Amino acid sequence: MHIKSPYLLFLGADPDPLNIKTSRGIAHWRPENCLGQLSMPGGQTLELEELSTREAANRGAKTFVLGLANNGGIISEDWIPYILEALDAGLDVANGLHQRLSDIPIVRDTADKCGRLLHDVRHSDTDFETGTGRKRSGKRLLTVGTDCAVGKMYTALSIEREMRNRNYRVDFRATGQTGILIAGSGVAIDAVVADFIAGAVEKLSPDNDPDHWDVIEGQGSLFNPAFSGVSLGLLHGAQPDVLIMCHQPGRETVKDLDHCPLPGIGECIDSNLRAARLTNPGVRLGGISLNSRLIPEQDYRRLCMELGEKFDVPCFDPLIDGVGECVDRL
Amino acid sequence: MHIKSPYLLFLGADPDPLNIKTSRGIAHWRPENCLGQLSMPGGQTLELEELSTREAANRGAKTFVLGLANNGGIISEDWIPYILEALDAGLDVANGLHQRLSDIPIVRDTADKCGRLLHDVRHSDTDFETGTGRKRSGKRLLTVGTDCAVGKMYTALSIEREMRNRNYRVDFRATGQTGILIAGSGVAIDAVVADFIAGAVEKLSPDNDPDHWDVIEGQGSLFNPAFSGVSLGLLHGAQPDVLIMCHQPGRETVKDLDHCPLPGIGECIDSNLRAARLTNPGVRLGGISLNSRLIPEQDYRRLCMELGEKFDVPCFDPLIDGVGECVDRL
Numbered sequence: 001m002h003i004k005s006p007y008l009l010f011l012g013a014d015p016d017p018l019n020i021k022t023s024r025g026i027a028h029w030r031p032e033n034c035l036g037q038l039s040m041p042g043g044q045t046l047e048l049e050e051l052s053t054r055e056a057a058n059r060g061a062k063t064f065v066l067g068l069a070n071n072g073g074i075i076s077e078d079w080i081p082y083i084l085e086a087l088d089a090g091l092d093v094a095n096g097l098h099q100r101l102s103d104i105p106i107v108r109d110t111a112d113k114c115g116r117l118l119h120d121v122r123h124s125d126t127d128f129e130t131g132t133g134r135k136r137s138g139k140r141l142l143t144v145g146t147d148c149a150v151g152k153m154y155t156a157l158s159i160e161r162e163m164r165n166r167n168y169r170v171d172f173r174a175t176g177q178t179g180i181l182i183a184g185s186g187v188a189i190d191a192v193v194a195d196f197i198a199g200a201v202e203k204l205s206p207d208n209d210p211d212h213w214d215v216i217e218g219q220g221s222l223f224n225p226a227f228s229g230v231s232l233g234l235l236h237g238a239q240p241d242v243l244i245m246c247h248q249p250g251r252e253t254v255k256d257l258d259h260c261p262l263p264g265i266g267e268c269i270d271s272n273l274r275a276a277r278l279t280n281p282g283v284r285l286g287g288i289s290l291n292s293r294l295i296p297e298q299d300y301r302r303l304c305m306e307l308g309e310k311f312d313v314p315c316f317d318p319l320i321d322g323v324g325e326c327v328d329r330l
Numbered sequence: 331m332h333i334k335s336p337y338l339l340f341l342g343a344d345p346d347p348l349n350i351k352t353s354r355g356i357a358h359w360r361p362e363n364c365l366g367q368l369s370m371p372g373g374q375t376l377e378l379e380e381l382s383t384r385e386a387a388n389r390g391a392k393t394f395v396l397g398l399a400n401n402g403g404i405i406s407e408d409w410i411p412y413i414l415e416a417l418d419a420g421l422d423v424a425n426g427l428h429q430r431l432s433d434i435p436i437v438r439d440t441a442d443k444c445g446r447l448l449h450d451v452r453h454s455d456t457d458f459e460t461g462t463g464r465k466r467s468g469k470r471l472l473t474v475g476t477d478c479a480v481g482k483m484y485t486a487l488s489i490e491r492e493m494r495n496r497n498y499r500v501d502f503r504a505t506g507q508t509g510i511l512i513a514g515s516g517v518a519i520d521a522v523v524a525d526f527i528a529g530a531v532e533k534l535s536p537d538n539d540p541d542h543w544d545v546i547e548g549q550g551s552l553f554n555p556a557f558s559g560v561s562l563g564l565l566h567g568a569q570p571d572v573l574i575m576c577h578q579p580g581r582e583t584v585k586d587l588d589h590c591p592l593p594g595i596g597e598c599i600d601s602n603l604r605a606a607r608l609t610n611p612g613v614r615l616g617g618i619s620l621n622s623r624l625i626p627e628q629d630y631r632r633l634c635m636e637l638g639e640k641f642d643v644p645c646f647d648p649l650i651d652g653v654g655e656c657v658d659r660l
Contacts, residue, residue: 130556130557131555131556131557132555132556132587133555133584133587133589134589189524190523190524191523191524191525192523192524193521193522193523193524194519194520194521194522194523194524194527194560194563195520195521195556195557195560197524197559197560198555198556198557198558198559199556222605223608225461225462225566225567225608225609226461226462226463226525226529227460227461227525227528228528228562228563228608229528229560229561229563229566230524230525230527230559230563231559232552232558232559232561232562232563233524233558233559233562234559236555236558236559237555254463257462257463259463259464260463274601275558278553278555279555
């Protein structure tokens with residue numbers, strides 16, 4: 001999947017800031033790819049220039065991006081006229097919701113007629129091969145976590161940006177819909193057929209030059225009873241040289257599963273390192289990334305110190321302290 | 331997926347005994363479901379009565395089963411007339427090959443016209459939910475392994491048969507295409523979308539009476555770099571009370587991946603028990619099942635003794651010693 005930039009970000013009419021999180025992520029991490037925004041009456045702003053699809057196309061935009069969320073992941077009827085207008089103006093359309101653009105006949109037919117592409121980034125229609133576990137050239141870093149939604153994508157993008165600023169040769173490899181819209185390419189790994197999880201990651205992060213780094217976005221957790229299979233297949237396919245463990249102190253139970261206690265961070269580090277050795281015996285822990293939103297700053301400082309000493313790696317909240325020390329130690 | 335029995339087993343024209351392995355498995359494990367066979371000229375026999383599709387339908391057959399394999403998993407052109415005849419005679423058709431019956435227009439159209447079902451058992455078109463890790467009632471046994479193709483299905487079916495003979499309340503739960511054709515139902519777990527691996531197994535093995543056993547067929551191995559994600563999701567979804575570790579002594583490397591050494595059986599038992607505790611803290615090892623085909627009988631006897639003592643569980647080749655001692659200890 002390759003989504004052409006620059007983008008026109010569609011923000012809809014929803015006043016809930018959480019529901020344009022994906023668009024905000026794209027604007028934050030790839031401002032150079034965001035030509036402007038299009039809000040419906042009552043919608044929010046990301047402080048980008050407000051453009052119609054036609055204006056955006058005239059200025060060189062390539063893709064109209066639905067970086068929106070809602071309950072059920074449904075493409076709203078109200079959005080269809082904007083989508084059709086975008087296709088007619090010559091833009092491809094990329095969609096981060098669960099419902100597929102290609103399942104809406106008028107959208108599919110219009111895209112066909114206009115010769116435009118529809119990117120349903122939560123789905124995977126590519127044919128992959130099964131994994132091989134064969135050692136690939138180049139270096140790989142993978143963010144793993146004690147749970148879903150603890151900052152694996154944010155940490156990976158922070159590290160990629162820092163490495164790029166230091167002139168490393170580096171690529172961010174996206175494995176979820178938001179990451180894919182940010183990077184413009186990737187594989188929604190949880191949408192791949194189970195047999196091909198590892199194989200899809202091997203394809204996502206192919207052989208590269210010895211000094212090149214892939215910074216791979218992790219998904220789920222080995223301790224999440226719903227998604228552990230995705231996490232293990234991703235870990236084995238990524239064959240990381242370096243793991244960054246992501247964690248949200250203060251969270252007591254697994255996301256959306258209140259009956260499941262969160263694993264200890266030590267147990268989680270140990271399990272990930274053990275499992276990762278199968279496809280890369282040289283794997284090591286490179287840092288601990290904390291999402292400290294739920295705890296007071298003094299607790300965060302104390303925890304950083306403790307974990308940093310215990311595991312002998314940099315421990316940081318990328319939002320507070322950045323990832324400089326972590327990149328120093330690569 | 332529910333495949334109606336009794337079956338007419340289609341054996342094609344292929345002289346290679348390996349290529350009718352699935353049909354042989356059905357005839358071995360479910361003779362009561364096999365009304366007869368249909369061979370093409372030059373084909374093999376399973377010593378069942380040779381019947382045309384029409385004769386089989388007249389005697390009450392419900393499903394024409396393509397329990398065949400070949401290079402590429404393609405439905406041969408030569409088979410189509412038999413398939414159409416079966417549909418016309420009033421039989422459903424079940425297919426264990428990779429190519430889908432429903433992708434062949436004339437087969438799909440004929441099935442529609444005749445009101446018959448096509449079961450492409452290697453594929454999964456069901457919508458599943460994500461797993462919850464919630465504890466379910468009833469007892470569960472899962473066969474796990476040091477690799478693919480070490481006897482997980484054979485061991486599970488042996489244990490189910492032994493338990494049934496002893497009047498246990500028990501169901502075999504199939505997770506692969508051969509198992510599904512034998513059981514008449516199940517989920518091809520490696521064909522499920524990655525997000526739903528554990529959820530699909532939770533649905534396959536739902537709440538049951540406290541004294542009821544599900545004997546669940548395992549897939550892959552936590553140490554197979556291609557399929558480990560499937561194995562971990564299956565393990566967490568199954569939440570087994572008892573694991574049976576299956577192993578083929580004498581195999582040195584992972585199936586089809588000569589560069590990957592096989593894990594030690596102790597390491598493999600340890601990793602499976604650790605991981606399984608996430609959804610069932612009471613899990614225990616219930617036995618070690620050896621496929622001893624590659625080693626001399628005296629080596630097998632010595633190894634059984636050693637492993638049985640070391641892990642304090644019954645150790646057996648189900649083909650040689652049966653699974654009686656293993657079931658005694660449930």
